[in-house]
Amino acid sequence: MAVRLSSTFVFRKLHQLTGILPLGVFLLEHFYTNSKAMTGAADFNNAVRDLQSIPYVIFVEIGGIFLPLIYHAVYGLFITWEMRPNNVAYPYPRNWFYTIQRVTGIILFFFITFHVLNFRFGLIPGLNELSVADHPNQAFDIVSREFANWAIFAVYVVGITATVWHLANGLWLFAVDWGIVIGERAQRMAGYACIAVGLLLLAVGLNAQVAFIRPGGLLGLIGLAS
Amino acid sequence: MSANTNAEEHHQGLRNPPREVVLRIRRRDRQDGPARWEEFALPYRPNLNIISCLMEIRKNPVTRDGQRTTPPVWEMNCLEQVCGICTMVINGRARQSCSALVDNLDPHSPITLEPMSKFPNVRDLVVDRSEMFDHLKRVKAWIEIDGSYDLGPGPRMSQEDVAERYAYSRCMTCGCCLEACPQYGDGNYIGPQAIAQVRLMNMHPSGKMSRDDRLSAITGDDGITNCGNAQNCVRACPMSLPLTKAIYEENRETVLHGLFGWLRK
Numbered sequence: 388m389a390v391r392l393s394s395t396f397v398f399r400k401l402h403q404l405t406g407i408l409p410l411g412v413f414l415l416e417h418f419y420t421n422s423k424a425m426t427g428a429a430d431f432n433n434a435v436r437d438l439q440s441i442p443y444v445i446f447v448e449i450g451g452i453f454l455p456l457i458y459h460a461v462y463g464l465f466i467t468w469e470m471r472p473n474n475v476a477y478p479y480p481r482n483w484f485y486t487i488q489r490v491t492g493i494i495l496f497f498f499i500t501f502h503v504l505n506f507r508f509g510l511i512p513g514l515n516e517l518s519v520a521d522h523p524n525q526a527f528d529i530v531s532r533e534f535a536n537w538a539i540f541a542v543y544v545v546g547i548t549a550t551v552w553h554l555a556n557g558l559w560l561f562a563v564d565w566g567i568v569i570g571e572r573a574q575r576m577a578g579y580a581c582i583a584v585g586l587l588l589l590a591v592g593l594n595a596q597v598a599f600i601r602p603g604g605l606l607g608l609i610g611l612a613s
Numbered sequence: 614m615s616a617n618t619n620a621e622e623h624h625q626g627l628r629n630p631p632r633e634v635v636l637r638i639r640r641r642d643r644q645d646g647p648a649r650w651e652e653f654a655l656p657y658r659p660n661l662n663i664i665s666c667l668m669e670i671r672k673n674p675v676t677r678d679g680q681r682t683t684p685p686v687w688e689m690n691c692l693e694q695v696c697g698i699c700t701m702v703i704n705g706r707a708r709q710s711c712s713a714l715v716d717n718l719d720p721h722s723p724i725t726l727e728p729m730s731k732f733p734n735v736r737d738l739v740v741d742r743s744e745m746f747d748h749l750k751r752v753k754a755w756i757e758i759d760g761s762y763d764l765g766p767g768p769r770m771s772q773e774d775v776a777e778r779y780a781y782s783r784c785m786t787c788g789c790c791l792e793a794c795p796q797y798g799d800g801n802y803i804g805p806q807a808i809a810q811v812r813l814m815n816m817h818p819s820g821k822m823s824r825d826d827r828l829s830a831i832t833g834d835d836g837i838t839n840c841g842n843a844q845n846c847v848r849a850c851p852m853s854l855p856l857t858k859a860i861y862e863e864n865r866e867t868v869l870h871g872l873f874g875w876l877r878k
Contacts, residue, residue: 390871391829399838400872470841471795476705477845485795485843560842566865569858 402462403564405455406557413452414554418588421595425604428527436523456499463492488556491549498546506530514539531599540600547592555585627716631657634720635677636666638685639727640737648734651685652677657720663703663710664689666724687738694851697787701738702727707792709851710738729792744800745786748807752830756820768818781813781859783852790846790856802839803831805846805856812859815866825870828863832871837863 423434441447467489474486504510506529509518515533519526534540559581562568568577590605598604633654641648654677655669664687671684687710689699694712703713704725718724732740758764770778790805791797797804811827814820831837837860846856 390825390832390867390874392832392871393834393836395834396832396836396838396867396871400868469796469801469839471798473793473795473845477793477843477848479843479845479848481842481844482795485841563842563861564838564840564864566861566863566868569861569865571855571858574857574861 398462399466400565402459402466403561405459406554407561409451409455410459411554411557414550414588418591418595422591422598424527424530424595424598425602425606427602428531431527432523432525435519435526439520439523460492460496460499464496467492484556488553488560491553494545494549495553498542498549501542502546505533527599534596534599540596543596544593547596548589551585551589551592555581555588558584627659627720630659631721633657634661634666634715635723636670637723637725638737639725640685641728641734642683642736644733644735651682652723653685657715659716661715661720663701663713663715663724663726664692664699666715667710667726685737695785697785700729700787700789700792702729702792707789707849709787712851729788731792731794731798732788740788742786742788745788745791745804745806748803749786749810751803752807752811752814752827753823754807754810754814756814756817757823758819770818774816777855778813778816780853780855781809781816784809784854785852787851789849789851790854793845793849794841795843795845796839796841801835803833803835803837805840805860807831808837808840808863809854809856809859812862815863824866828867828871831863832867837867840864 420431420434420438424431438444470486470489472486472489474482501511505515506519509516509521509529515529517525517529519529522529534543559568559574559577562577563574568574594604594606596604597608601607634657636653636655638651638653639648640651653670653675655666667685667687674682674684676682687699687701689711690696691698692711694709697709699710700707701710702725703710704718707729710726715724726738728734728738728740732742732744735741758767784806786806788806794802794804796802808831811831815824815827840860844857847854850856
């Protein structure tokens with residue numbers, strides 16, 4: 388006897404997996420590179436240049452980022468379409484997390500589309516027409532020029548926060564959806580661990596963002612950057 | 614844990630009882646007909662439950678503003694929260710009307726009664742819950758013990774497994790978990806009720822022989838992956854079934870035997 392799997396089952400499992408691998412791992416890499424901005428423009432520009440010198444970079448970028456990203460985003464919208472939120476009648480934390488996961492997903496759909504067009508491709512006329520990837524020597528300047536605009540800066544604060552929330556809760560969802568964390572107590576512990584990971588990632592992400600307009604980022608503002 | 618089994622519900626009336634109890638009932642004369650609200654008032658007395666209120670209204674079906682109407686229709690059977698038939702949405706939440714005591718529902722404000730929204734509404738507070746029974750058939754929620762010869766006694770089970778299975782066996786197919794689920798509806802998702810019975814049968818040493826049939830039933834297009842992990846089901850369950858544990862145990866089984874099954878071929 389064998390288990391017959393429907394296409395929906397496989398698509399959902401693929402959706403759950405792509406959120407962690409490669410997208411979650413890519414976010415860690417992204418925050419790592421961003422954090423290079425803490426020690427100045429030259430370090431960040433070098434990091435961008437190093438990434439662009441990865442062998443087969445175009446295939447890595449398409450297969451490791453763009454395809455999984457588009458799949459996760461578009462299929463995620465289909466999943467979101469099926470929701471019947473009932474948070475008022477059943478106001479439990481997990482039920483709120485259910486709704487927030489979908490709301491942040493929609494925010495991310497628009498934020499990441501904007502972010503990729505704006506910085507990766509430089510395709511937003513009137514805002515930025517220089518691709519960061521193709522101009523590593525100007526990478527820091529392109530970003531810091533954008534962030535000087537308070538509205539864009541605010542968009543990125545919202546975007547980074549939504550991304551971190553979506554990943555931190557997504558880690559928990561992956562662990563339960565793949566039957567790794569099963570029991571109630573284990574799920575509570577895993578939940579605390581995901582909150583800790585989320586807070587840490589949020590601090591790193593926002594600190595790196597501020598580093599593009601203030602040397603050292605948030606740590607620089609309070610005099611802690613080396 | 615459900616609130617409606619608390620011992621503290623059995624007290625002797627309220628300190629400041631209201632003069633009357635007001636019920637707002639969502640009514641519909643026939644399936645697919647228009648729905649409307651009707652408001653009824655009845656004299657308060659201690660220890661009323663929703664069913665005794667409905668029985669009181671049925672004696673003289675006149676709305677609060679004096680209009681004569683038809684008696685509201687509902688279903689009931691055991692009157693002790695083990696059959697599940699009297700489930701309805703009371704003040705926005707699915708629960709059994711037999712164990713919903715007026716004294717615990719704040720009788721000073723109107724109590725709203727609606728039919729469950731996830732099932733076809735037959736009339737007034739009556740819904741057609743046959744899809745839950747169809748799901749039980751699809752997941753083969755039974756153990757094959759019939760043969761052309763005597764199969765002998767079944768294998769023994771550990772006491773832990775017996776205790777865990779007992780929890781799943783308490784399901785009365787009332788539908789509270791499905792009503793509370795933000796993913797259930799329009800045939801999108803088979804739901805926690807059926808998945809818990811898959812767990813119950815798959816845990817049984819003899820039932821395990823049909824495991825892959827049951828897993829195939831919950832890896833369909835409306836299968837277990839449509840769970841959104843909102844975990845309302847386990848909170849709404851009046852029989853305190855560990856519904857989420859059932860879902861995650863079956864997540865593990867579908868991943869191991871479904872997704873990674875080919876690795877053993």
